[in-house]
Amino acid sequence: MITTDHTFQPSASRTSFRVVANPSDESLSYFQPSAKRGLTSSVVLLAGRCAPSSDFARAKFESSSRQIMISSLATEGIRGVLLDIEGTTTPIAFVHEVLFSYARSQVRSFLTEHFGSAELHADLQQLREEHAIDVKQGLQPPALGEGSRDAEIDSVSEYVSWLIDRDRKSTGLKSLQGKIWKQGYRDGTLKAELFAEVAPALERWRQAGLKISIFSSGSSLAQKLLFAHTEAGDLTGFIDNYFDTTVGSKTDVASYRRIASALRLPAKNVLFISDVVLELDAAGAAGMRTLLCVRPGNHPQPAAERYQKIRDFDEVQIPES
Ligand SMILES: [Mg+2]
Numbered sequence: 001m002i003t004t005d006h007t008f009q010p011s012a013s014r015t016s017f018r019v020v021a022n023p024s025d026e027s028l029s030y031f032q033p034s035a036k037r038g039l040t041s042s043v044v045l046l047a048g049r050c051a052p053s054s055d056f057a058r059a060k061f062e063s064s065s066r067q068i069m070i071s072s073l074a075t076e077g078i079r080g081v082l083l084d085i086e087g088t089t090t091p092i093a094f095v096h097e098v099l100f101s102y103a104r105s106q107v108r109s110f111l112t113e114h115f116g117s118a119e120l121h122a123d124l125q126q127l128r129e130e131h132a133i134d135v136k137q138g139l140q141p142p143a144l145g146e147g148s149r150d151a152e153i154d155s156v157s158e159y160v161s162w163l164i165d166r167d168r169k170s171t172g173l174k175s176l177q178g179k180i181w182k183q184g185y186r187d188g189t190l191k192a193e194l195f196a197e198v199a200p201a202l203e204r205w206r207q208a209g210l211k212i213s214i215f216s217s218g219s220s221l222a223q224k225l226l227f228a229h230t231e232a233g234d235l236t237g238f239i240d241n242y243f244d245t246t247v248g249s250k251t252d253v254a255s256y257r258r259i260a261s262a263l264r265l266p267a268k269n270v271l272f273i274s275d276v277v278l279e280l281d282a283a284g285a286a287g288m289r290t291l292l293c294v295r296p297g298n299h300p301q302p303a304a305e306r307y308q309k310i311r312d313f314d315e316v317q318i319p320e321s
Contacts, residue, residue: 096167174222195295294311
């Protein structure tokens with residue numbers, strides 16, 4: 001083991017950390033030895049693993065310390081954290097394989113049970129409008145049946161499946177899915193999956209006085225349901241705001257300006273974390289700080305080298321301001 005202690009001073013705050021290099025498996029681990037803000041024991045700032053290389057003996061401490069400094073500087077002055085869900089707080093597989101499959105399997109029975117209700121009426125109207133646009137654009141969606149109740153339920157179910165297959169960010173679909181998931185979460189069939197360190201990080205950031213918000217293409221109802229029914233319990237107490245595509249597209253700079261304004265924070269004091277480079281581009285153009293979240297199962301991102309990467313939320317160190 002090779003242990004070295006480092007100190008750096010990103011403007012006002014001074015941070016010390018320890019790097020432990022293990023030549024047997026060529027790993028590097030970074031620890032903050034002193035407890036901060038009431039946190040107990042060592043706080044892992046960043047756990048890294050070097051690619052096997054002949055120059056491991058030097059352990060690349062210089063570049064390692066630079067990396068940590070950038071991590072800290074990138075989050076300096078942060079007063080709000082804005083989080084994506086899919087690929088950031090939650091495995092993509094949970095959304096696609098569990099949530100979407102559940103919605104697809106339940107849509108027909110849900111429509112049958114609630115057909116004619118006021119809450120369903122607006123979603124069906126929205127879906128019909130979106131269907132008309134799909135037809136106009138020559139996308140050939142399954143036809144919507146008119147006349148009998150059963151024909152309408154069958155055809156809407158098919159259209160919903162067609163939208164799910166295409167992972168469409170349809171407002172009508174998202175709203176209907178939210179209602180179906182609500183039933184599943186309430187009866188205990190669904191339990192939301194989060195990466196292991198997410199709940200403790202939310203709690204830590206909240207204790208540090210940060211505003212925590214979500215920006216996801218899932219409806220705000222679906223977002224609240226997800227965080228209310230996680231394997232780690234109900235986390236909605238840590239989250240201040242939920243933004244969905246009613247604020248705008250996730251790749252549109254105006255959406256992030258609207259969010260900063262809704263949070264009553266200057267964009268530069270908001271840190272956005274997402275697994276999608278196009279979203280970081282938009283948030284960055286609005287003035288937000290950004291981190292690219294690289295999780296198992298995420299899609300490779302083009303030009304990802306332009307962004308600082310984190311593999312989990314434990315790597316995000318937000319200095320006291
Ligand atoms: Mg995502």
